[in-house]
Amino acid sequence: MKVQINTDKHIEGHERVEAYFTAEIVKSLARFEDKITRVEVHFGDENSYKSGIDDKRCLIEVRPVNCQPIAVTEHANTIERAFHGAIDKIKRSITTAFEKQKV
Template identity: 50%
Template sequence: MIIKINTDKTLNGEERSADFFTSQIDEALERFESHISRIEVHLKDENGKKDGFNDISCLLEARLEGRQPIAVTNQANTVDLAVTGAIDKVKSALETIVGKIQKH
């Protein structure tokens, strides 16, 4: 499973953060690893460098083997919360999809 993290120019895409999020995603989606070929994470600050409420957006796209990709978004006050929320949403969606695959 390949994990690629993209940030807009207003967010600091530190390598330490990228490594942290990569390991967090890898750990959370480990049981779906055989179904996922690639995960793309897109982080952006909705209103630039200004402070705002829930202005950090995380789009998480999971590319599944032999199926259409699924994408979820989550907005929060911090990058950590945005990524964590998106991971929870994609995990829930994957549980549904993989559950349907295994029933057939």
């Protein structure tokens, strides 16, 4: 499973931040590791330098083997909260998609 972290120009994308989010993704999606080829995470600040409520966005796109990509988006006041909300959503979406394949 390859993990790719992308940030817009308003989010700092230092190596330490990328390492943290990559480790969290690998840990959170470990049970699906053999069914996923790639995970892309996109962080953005929708209000750029202005402050605002829930202006940080995290989009997670998972590419399962031999299936259409699954994507979720979460907004929050920090990128960490947006990320953890998106991880929860993507785990539910992947579980549902794989359960439907079994039927």
